Amino acid sequence: MPAYILFVDDNDSAMTNLPKKFHAKFNLRYTSSYKKALAILKSDEQCGLLISELGLNNEDGITFLRTIRKFYPKTIRMVMTASTTFSDAFDALNSAQASRFIQKPCPADTLTKIIIHGMQLYEEALQKQQAMRKALLGSVNALVDILDLVNPEAMGFSKRIRNRVMKTGKALGIKRLWQLELAVMLSHIGCVALPSEIMEKMDQGKKLSPEEQQIFGMHPSIASNLLANIDQMSTVAEIISHQHDFLTPDQPLESRIIKIALDLDRLERKGNTPLAILDKMRTKPKAYDPKVVETMAKLLANRNTKSVYQLNIEELKEGMIMAKDMINKDGVKLLLRGQPISKASLIRLKAFHIALGIIEPIHVLAEELAATI
Numbered sequence: 001m002p003a004y005i006l007f008v009d010d011n012d013s014a015m016t017n018l019p020k021k022f023h024a025k026f027n028l029r030y031t032s033s034y035k036k037a038l039a040i041l042k043s044d045e046q047c048g049l050l051i052s053e054l055g056l057n058n059e060d061g062i063t064f065l066r067t068i069r070k071f072y073p074k075t076i077r078m079v080m081t082a083s084t085t086f087s088d089a090f091d092a093l094n095s096a097q098a099s100r101f102i103q104k105p106c107p108a109d110t111l112t113k114i115i116i117h118g119m120q121l122y123e124e125a126l127q128k129q130q131a132m133r134k135a136l137l138g139s140v141n142a143l144v145d146i147l148d149l150v151n152p153e154a155m156g157f158s159k160r161i162r163n164r165v166m167k168t169g170k171a172l173g174i175k176r177l178w179q180l181e182l183a184v185m186l187s188h189i190g191c192v193a194l195p196s197e198i199m200e201k202m203d204q205g206k207k208l209s210p211e212e213q214q215i216f217g218m219h220p221s222i223a224s225n226l227l228a229n230i231d232q233m234s235t236v237a238e239i240i241s242h243q244h245d246f247l248t249p250d251q252p253l254e255s256r257i258i259k260i261a262l263d264l265d266r267l268e269r270k271g272n273t274p275l276a277i278l279d280k281m282r283t284k285p286k287a288y289d290p291k292v293v294e295t296m297a298k299l300l301a302n303r304n305t306k307s308v309y310q311l312n313i314e315e316l317k318e319g320m321i322m323a324k325d326m327i328n329k330d331g332v333k334l335l336l337r338g339q340p341i342s343k344a345s346l347i348r349l350k351a352f353h354i355a356l357g358i359i360e361p362i363h364v365l366a367e368e369l370a371a372t373i
Contacts, residue, residue, distance in 0.1 A: 003048030
């Protein structure tokens with residue numbers, strides 16, 4: 001849905017005086033108080049442009065604009081006021097970082113041009129942000145693929161649960177899905193620093209000693225510490241740090257999804273059926289978020305039945321999921337059961353399958369990753 005324009009003023013004359021075709025083109029809204037404006041902004045829709053008077057109901061309009069800047073940074077902020085004081089203009093443009101200070105009265109044709117420019121600024125900023133996020137996701141995906149080639153046991157966890165986590169997050173209405181995607185992709189990056197013996201045990205479903213459990217339990221904090229100071233990664237680091245926690249009000253919803261997906265994957269690899277595992281999770285509401293469990297169970301119940309195909313190297317495609325571990329002639333695991341075949345892995349396998357000693361046929365689930373959970 002297109003972003004709306006919000007007027008915050010003591011009357012709606014400026015908005016109503018705009019041309020009729022302008023009303024038809026843009027989603028215009030109006031309120032006469034800062035409190036009501038904040039309530040409107042809390043909705044799921046995005047406010048592209050906010051035009052506000054200062055000092056409504058003797059309240060501080062600059063503080064209001066600062067609040068908008070802090071909690072709704074995407075929204076373009078403008079001031080339209082009868083005030084002529086330099087200090088008001090200075091505070092609005094500098095302290096609250098409003099993009100425009102409009103003097104009342106403002107002719108409708110002039111205001112129309114200003115609003116169009118404001119929405120252009122919003123769209124440009126949105127496109128820039130989306131491009132940056134796309135580039136970030138691409139870079140992280142490349143990093144994960146490289147680490148997967150070096151340490152498939154460590155990165156196999158996140159690879160296997162990624163699609164399941166994303167489908168569950170989307171079904172639960174998580175707004176910033178890109179943060180969830182980054183969190184699940186990087187959820188086990190800390191495992192790269194752990195002893196290979198521990199990762200092999202985890203992969204094989206063997207029981208860890210108390211000391212090994214303690215070491216393995218450190219991987220979320222290792223990953224979190226690596227990511228916390230990187231731009232746009234602080235929230236992702238927070239999600240990862242709580243991915244093994246018991247359910248608490250402070251545990252992010254994204255962490256709850258990843259926790260359930262990880263435990264489901266671990267128990268499924270031991271031979272348990274997914275729906276049976278989720279049934280047991282329903283009996284542990286203090287450990288698992290019931291809403292997440294029910295959502296994941298519903299998605300699993302509606303999935304298509306997957307068939308196992310036996311293929312040679314040349315028939316493999318990106319996105320196919322391993323039905324069995326891919327083991328070479330020396331017993332080295334190259335890809336793990338349940339893991340999707342990435343572009344990097346596919347290139348490596350096809351280019352060096354003889355040197356790698358790959359045993360054919362290869363057992364895969366034929367559906368592309370996007371069609372499974």
